[in-house]
Amino acid sequence: MFSGAIGGLAGNFADVVNIRMQNDSALEAAKRRNYKNAIDGVYKIYRYEGGLKTLFTGWKPNMVRGILMTASQVVTYDVFKNYLVTKLDFDASKNYTHLTASLLAGLVATTVCAPADVMKTRIMNGSGDHQPALKILADAVRKEGPSFMFRGWLPSFTRLGPFTMLIFFAIEQLKKHRVGMPKEDK
Structure with missing residues (x-):
């Protein structure tokens, strides 16, 4: 969770630029940042749009997201893997077990985040x-209903699902081949 929070804070400026670039075409021409x-986005925000304060806009929800992402991926991967092995008789050493558990972890992480x-x-x-x-949240729930919190869920999952699968598949392969682990005494 700590690493997720630090990652959210460290990458905040990139998120600000990314979100603004993605939304630019939806703005009327006079309001576009271009x-x-x-x-160029980082430079213009720093130079003309409020400096570091603007680059760190949204750092708190970004840190919360980082915490939620890390915790929900890691914990649910282990829970799903354990369930698959103990209750559904999946083989703990097989790739399909790791890929299934990580896909399910990606579903949970996308929903939680x-x-x-x-x-x-x-x-x-x-x-x-x-x-x-909290005011933005309350206004949005009042105007749009609670379902607004899941806008973009499918595109988010199409990015996060495969990413989560690759992460945990790679981790399992590293563990299998004992990469970065002490040598066993024989």
């Missing part, structure tokens, strides 16, 4: 007009 690329993703996107994009996150 960043040429990510480096969806509300934080939506909130951080709204805050970083500037659609919250510098309001506190």
Whole structure:
């Protein structure tokens, strides 16, 4: 969870630029930021749009998302893998066990992180007009209903599902071949 929080904070400026670049075409022409690329975006935000304060817009929900992502992926992978092996008689050493458990972990992580993703996107994009996150959340629930927290779930899962599968498959392969682990005494 600590590493997720640190990752969320360290990558915040990149998230701000990414979200703003993705949303730019939805804005009317006069409000578009027209960043040429990510480096240009960081430069323009720093130079013309409020500096470091703007680059760290949304850092709190981004850290929460990092914590939720890390915890939900790691914990649910282990829980699903254990369930598959102990209750459904999957072989703990087989790739299909690892891939199934990691796909399920990706489903859970996407769902757990969806509300934080939506909130951080709204805050970083500037659609919250510098309001506190809880006010943005309350206004959105009142106007759009609670389902707004799961907007973009499918595209998020199509990115996160395979990513989670690759992470845990790689970890299992590293463990299998004892990469980075002390040699066994024979």
